[in-house]
Amino acid sequence: MADDTGSLTNRSAALGKLTDSANALQPFLRDGICIGLGGFGLDRKPMALVREIATAPVRGLTLETFAGGLDVEALLASGKVARISACHVGLDHFGLAPLFRTARQSGGVEFEEWSEWTQLAAWRAAAEKAPYAVVPLDPATDLLKVNPHIIPAPTLFGTAPAFAVRAPTIDIAILHAEAVHPDGWALTSGDTYLDPILARAAKRVVVSAERLIDDAELERRHRDVHLIASAVDAVVLAPGGALPGSCLPNHMLDFPAMRRYVEASAAGASSADLSAIALSGLDRAGDES
Amino acid sequence: MSRADRLSWTIARHVRHLPAGTAFTASSSATLGVRLAQQLLGCRLSLWGHGGAYDPAGILSVHARPWLFNRRPHARVTLPGVFDTQSEPHALLATPAQVDGQANANLSGLGEAVRPKVAFGGTRGLPDARAVHFVLPVHSARQLVERVDFVSTCAATRDTPSFLFTELCMMRWSHPAGAWELQEIAPEIDIGGLRARTGFGFAISDELRRIEEIPDAARSLLHVIDPLGLRDLDFISDRSELLDAFQRIYEAEADLVGRDRVPR
Incomplete structure (x- = not known):
């Protein structure tokens, strides 16, 4: 698009931060690092980027996610996870997440349990480079017994009880967007969920997207920008990169695949088989860069 | 209906x-x-x-x-x-997995928290809300238990008395009684039948009513x-x-x- 300055037009020809998922992630993956997973439940989960991590030679990962779904399941199936920090992991109306459940029940993976607000506050603290945040919380909750990173805060003002939540260290955040500009501006016309906070909280941010946009569309849809370019380190084109989950408003979830996952789990399928279903949508979509 | x-x-x-x-x-x-x-x-x-x-x-x-x-x-x-x-x-x-007679709700699991016998998905926003009410569509002693293993939240800590809705009744938390109080009951069941299908004891309102038809x-x-x-x-x-x-x-x-x- 021609504009008065020409600067946007000139830059649109450049690749910007566009790369492929291997180059975006592999050089930065290490044993024991913390991966932040964007999206919510079964919507806008970065499954194409998850697959890249699932095949990487790393171990002992911590997963930090607000509402985990098949992303957590696929990484559990890969055997690379030591710890999950979340307020919930499940398959929404498809029921409980079977591999997450097994991992908790076997004690094979540590589960650091949060409430939604405490985890949100902890992420906000990390985004603001603060060591902790203070939030109200039901003082009777057993989260105070099981999560050492939620503790009563000193009463500095007033008498109401408050709780301090420690900011996590998130090494890499992986997110999926409806569209992204090569410079890193990411768009969604659906719910942003906690992606903007997670992006600012993490040291490195990789965004996959259904499609690329140019300067003209960025200008036209600037109100839909939910991730600013300065917060994004790498951009990966991955149409269908959230499958078998949805990427609203682009596409609904893949119901047959979800049904296969639930029924295979109930029939006693192996982790490898479940992982294959969880990542199956990517075989027909995939990384196009 | x-x-x-x-x-x-x-x-x-x-x-x-x-x-x-x-x-x-x-x-x-x-x-x-x-x-x-x-x-x-x-x-x-x-x-x-x-x-x-x-x-x-x-x-x-x-x-x-x-x-x-x-x-x-x-x-x-x-x-x-x-x-x-x-x-x-x-x-x-x-809609937690379980609610007990002390207004505790559980969305974490059964058994020890570190290694539960049965793991649910996690506590979500239960302890965060300023007012919390429970909707358990199917009335069952499996979900309405005497005591939960994990307290995701305790509704009794809220100023606003919590509602508990099921297909068969509406109860409301009574701060003075420290118990759920039955306020409405479905026409097809009596109090004895409701007690048999509820895992905790509950008080009964002096103004107990039948649930209205829609x-x-x-x-x-x-x-x-x-x-x-x-x-x-x-x-x-x-x-x-x-x-x-x-x-x-x-x-x-x-x-x-x-x-x-x-x-x-």
């Missing part, structure tokens, strides 16, 4: 009195109850609108069926915004705002039957919003 219709109406009759603010619902019955209360009873609660099962373009987000009815949300509230609104009057209509106006409206019958899903427990029902709804919704939105 279906069980779901009556439950939605029971919820509507009681949430109508909650102060204006936001409502976050975790079951079809609860969502419909708020919608009925909004449209028929002057309720001023706004449902969490934007992240619901219908996105702004009306596309089904099957991941979030409890919010299926927010096609025309009253307010555009993103997920983080839900928490920002909690400094205002707010009502969480939650009036024609509310039933007609339910068919308009829930044409696919999502409210009945709350009462399907068999996995295959539930998946079949979801699949029917998914296909119908795909026809509505356009087949180009279905992954190929």
Whole structure:
């Protein structure tokens, strides 16, 4: 698009931060690092980027996610996870997440349990480079017994009880967007969920997207920008990169695949088989860069 | 009349009195109850609108069926915004795995917390809400237990006395009694029968009433705002039957919003 300055037009020809998922992630993956997973439940989960991590030679990962779904399941199936920090992991109306459940029940993976607000506050603290945040919380909750990173805060003002939540260290955040500009501006016309906070909280941010946009569309849809370019380190084109989950408003979830996952789990399928279903949508979509 | 219709109406009759603010619902019955209360009873609660099962373009987000009815949300509230609104009057209509006689709710697991015998998904927002009410559509001693193993939240800590809605009754937490108090009971069961199907003891209100049948106006409206019958899903427990029902709804919704939105 021609504009008065020409600067946007000139830059649109450049690749910007566009790369492929291997180059975006592999050089930065290490044993024991913390991966932040964007999206919510079964919507806008970065499954194409998850697959890249699932095949990487790393171990002992911590997963930090607000509402985990098949992303957590696929990484559990890969055997690379030591710890999950979340307020919930499940398959929404498809029921409980079977591999997450097994991992908790076997004690094979540590589960650091949060409430939604405490985890949100902890992420906000990390985004603001603060060591902790203070939030109200039901003082009777057993989260105070099981999560050492939620503790009563000193009463500095007033008498109401408050709780301090420690900011996590998130090494890499992986997110999926409806569209992204090569410079890193990411768009969604659906719910942003906690992606903007997670992006600012993490040291490195990789965004996959259904499609690329140019300067003209960025200008036209600037109100839909939910991730600013300065917060994004790498951009990966991955149409269908959230499958078998949805990427609203682009596409609904893949119901047959979800049904296969639930029924295979109930029939006693192996982790490898479940992982294959969880990542199956990517075989027909995939990384196009 | 279906069980779901009556439950939605029971919820509507009681949430109508909650102060204006936001409502976050975790079951079809609860969502419909708020919608009925909004449209028929002057309720001023706004449902969490934007992240619901219908996105702004009306596309089904099957991941979030409890919010299926927010096609025309009253307010555009993103997920983080839900928490920002909690400094205002707010009502969480939650569906935990278990509720006990001390108003504790469990969404974490059974047995030891570190290595549970049965793991659920996690506590979610139960301890966060300023007012929390429980909707357990199917009344069962399996979910209404004497004592939970993990306290995700204790509703008795809230100033606003919590409601407990099931298909068979409405109870309300009594701060003075330190117990759930039965205030309404379904016509098809007596108190002895209800006790037999409840894992905890409860008090009985001096003004105990029968649950009202849903009036024609509310039933007609339910068919308009829930044409696919999502409210009945709350009462399907068999996995295959539930998946079949979801699949029917998914296909119908795909026809509505356009087949180009279905992954190929």
